[in-house]
Amino acid sequence: MLITIAILALVVIAEPSLPPAGIAQVGVTCPVCHHSFEAFAIEETNQAAGVDRDLFARAIGPQPEFYRVSTCPDCLYSGYLSDFADDAVVPPFVVEQVQQAGHLTRPPGFTPDSGPRDIDASTRYALAIQCYEWRQASDEALAWLHLRASWVVRDMAAVVPRDDRLDRVIHFAQRWRPTGTPDRNPAEDELTMVTAAAVAAAEGRFTRFQEPFVRFFIAMLLRRHGENRHAATRLEALAQDPLLPEPLCAAATRMTDSIEAEQRHQRQALSHFERALLAEEIAPANRAAAAYLAAELCRRLGREREAMRWFDGALADESLPAELRRWANEQRTAIARPEPQ
């Protein structure tokens, strides 16, 4: 049985046939081919499972980010729900591109009669990105599509098979979960637990049979939060660890492979954010947050000097929200510090 590691609570993934809570389906008409189909509509969302510092907000239950884009099962035109609104207009040259045979790749088994859940979120985002490029959408819009697509890749990678020994480590690790204020960010708390687990492992507090599962726990949390520069080498070693059961080695390999897919979207998101910022195409109210995101994407991609420059730019903007200001200051300090081993 596959489990997600959402807030370490070992949540069983919902059966694909069940409608996810908080996600509705509404009838729309495709502005390209006029086919009527069911698109996703997000009814309610929450960020109770925490917010990563590139603003990926996780809900408890289905992730809203997975359902922001829908695909017309007839012509494969894809976009946000607003792109399928009654007054949505698609220029004729875009209609032509979409309808040209072979321009959009039909996923296997997805037919004009398929439901919205018969095509996975990564594929819907890839199709939406292609349609937005044909529509010559703004760099800001393309940046956000790529950023969201990177979150989908990240969250799909955070799936591990159930294992009793790993479960025991997860339960043991709860002692390191910070407590106190009610408005804690579980994403931050999980990274705090990573640090505590790494310290305990370095102090030799585990037997040689427990130790690989502790290392797996550390690597999977780093991967779950997209701290891929710290996750990658750990996961590569775990994939070959003779003391780990084979399904966990295979999960480590999958998590490693997904890093490149996430980074491809991050590189695209970064380059579109940079272009939009440099061309001053972003509305003043959103500029500081976009500069912050450019900085954070640089940091995640290992481009630290550029990260520092964008963090400085974001911090110099008085409209930067307080939470992002705190994160920007902390990330700057962390970059300036030598890396933890």
Ligand SMILES: [Zn+2]
């Ligand atoms: Zn269509």
